[in-house]
Amino acid sequence: MSAAKQLPVLDTSVAPSAARKVGDLKPDLLLTQEHNMCPGCGEPLVLRSFLEALSELDVAQRSIGILGVGCYTSFGMTMDVDLVQALHGRAPSIATGVKRMRPDSIVFTLQGDGDMVNEGLQEVLHTAARGENVTCILLNNGVFGETGGHMTATTVLGQRTKNSLEGRDAAYHGYPILIGDLLARLEGAAYVARGSVHNAGAVARTKKMLKRAFEIQRDGGGFTFVEVLTMCPTGWFIPTGEGPDYMHSTLGEVHVMGELKADGRIKSTEELHEENAKRQQEIEARLAAGGLEEDS
């Protein structure tokens, strides 16, 4: 970093004339890029991913989103998608009703871990068991961010939150619920995936998962579920810059990233760990061979 600081600073206020644009400021479905999230929050990254996925599939005009209660609820003010506001935890049931009345629409829910796993666990389980043709998106950060950062059912053992300052203790607080693994076991769930936003590659992979989930719903495949691990540096008492690494080493070790259920095959945590290690080796090999040349 010190070497970079001695280099001249380039002008980044105006777009260059002789260059092609490869990345947009914000997704087209977002009216403004301003939002009320804290610095270092991971939720806007998921917002960008699923809005871009909806645009790319060209289904934005017939999408209906159901918002749970949490920090992300304020995205409803800037998203150019039809929305319904649900009671705390009840989004999957409302999604069921919307989808049954309007079978042509693409129905998705946006919920946090406190909303889905604490308040409304039975709603999402029953929706998955019935095999409703909806997509549920879970933003999992292990804390109730909106109401002050206390522990949720997905908080991993040892994690510090406002009411587990010494870290979550299994003897006193119990064990975390791995909602993805739980839903993958249900017959009605067609696609269950767990993404993360701890680096650029993970965000790109999460977007592919979201896109695949919407595709399966569009083709009438059944219940699809995408869980995304997001950073909440405010709730975790850590500096914003350390959020991604902290998340990957604590939450990411328990809630392992990958496609838990796809094409009728359920993958175990060990398999996902192996897959991720292999993927990491490939990326490192490509970096060593001369950099990643990825087209966004």
Place this chain on the structure above:
Amino acid sequence: MTTTIKSRGTIKSRGTITIDLDTCKGCELCITACPPRVLSMTEHAVNRLGYHYPELHPGCTGCAACLFVCPDFCFEVFRYDEPVLTVIETVAEVAQ
């Protein structure tokens, strides 16, 4: 006695970015995400919201990693058809 050492080199930029400073909340996620490490936070300057913001140095590859990880949607990424060269001249005084 001191000796003055001059060195001259060029840095190739294959891409560039624009930064919307006014929406940046200074979370520093882009700094660690940038593979060529060409972003750094300002030390003193702050934006409209009172946060430090990132600055771009020569050497950008246009990979869009900053755009992928920015929660405040500050970046637009561009790629040059022909790489842009920036001449760097450093002058150092070395005591002998």
